[in-house]
């Protein structure tokens with residue numbers, strides 16, 4: 197590269213530089229794309245149009261990351277790149293294949309970005325690889341790569357999921373799996389929820405949710421809604437609202453309520469208001485102190501004699517006597533395979549081995565939840581994953597050893613059927 201050509205290199209534009217920084221935090225430091233985007237944009241002071249461009253660039257790139265990596269490998273003949281170069285190429289690929297950015301602009305701006313963030317030495321490689329990527333559209337690439345695949349591999353490629361997740365969906369849904377997987381590629385409109393007794397649904401300024409009487413869908417920044425800013429409302433998927441409602445509406449003896457795995461506090465915030473409405477008090481318990489702090493924040497607007505209590509505690513070693521609670525929410529840590537619409541990078545980060553680590557914990561937490569319930573009390577076992585190992589598998593293993601528990605109802609929600617996260621809810625009554 198001569199000195200003259202170096203002088204002609206443009207500085208990358210700020211939105212693309214910011215998108216590159218956010219993507220680096222996601223791919224190299226395990227940040228969550230949506231949280232990192234919100235954090236960086238809050239400080240960046242970009243115009244709304246540029247902020248929208250960054251959000252689409254990052255979330256779209258993360259959602260199709262595995263597909264783009266396969267395209268880049270095929271286009272370059274290389275299995276790996278310097279991490280910062282890989283991120284620049286991924287962003288360029290998303291602009292070429294999934295955004296309305298012209299090929300010349302997508303390639304030229306990505307070459308500038310790679311040169312500025314990695315070094316002038318990668319400019320030629322970036323240009324050459326992206327020209328090859330631009331030779332096909334996304335559908336063409338998927339068809340090209342699918343030639344070497346079996347049926348499951350083709351389904352995974354077409355819907356932009358890793359093979360093991362496509363397999364789990366096929367196991368659950370058969371022919372309906374493709375529709376369900378495709379629904380994970382459509383980002384949902386944010387859903388807001390009131391704290392019962394503290395705000396009305398009208399105050400959410402959105403379209404009321406179909407099944408939860410406490411929610412409304414509203415595009416835009418939730419913090420623009422006064423009730424959200426004041427802690428009298430929050431953000432919560434309708435499926436999560438329905439899980440809390442199912443427990444709250446089940447007839448039980450009188451007694452306090454427990455949320456065993458409460459962080460960051462979505463279900464606890466709804467349950468706390470519903471408990472107050474029934475003359476009860478919610479104890480919200482969460483293992484991680486910083487997440488317990490988020491729960492306390494979510495519950496901050498409640499007051500009065502039945503106001504909720506938050507503690508940081510290990511749910512497998514309860515800090516309360518057995519047989520104490522009328523209603524127990526066990527919303528256990530899970531793979532989150534049911535919330536892929538809202539967490540764009542999650543499908544590529546999770547591995548099948550994640551299940552092996554989570555299932556024993558899920559079983560232990562369910563045992564504690566059941567032991568914590570009063571005779572006649574009800575436990576809601578909830579996952580935001582439809583994976584059989586985390587749902588029916590855990591129930592089978594735990595309930596096989598207990599004759600004091602009756603299964604009353606099971607619900608599996610799906611984005612493509614219900615417009616919610618794929619939340620699993622089982623109601624279990626202790627005798």
Ligand SMILES: C[S@@+](CC[C@H](N)C(=O)[O-])C[C@H]1O[C@@H](n2cnc3c(N)ncnc32)[C@H](O)[C@@H]1O
Nearest residue numbers: 457458459460461462463483510511527528529
């Ligand atoms: C699926 S999230 C709960 C979501 C929450 N119910 C809501 O609606 O916002 C699971 C939570 O369980 C917590 N957790 C993990 N292990 C735990 C344990 N041994 N005891 C209690 N909580 C635990 C995690 O830190 C995480 O916050």
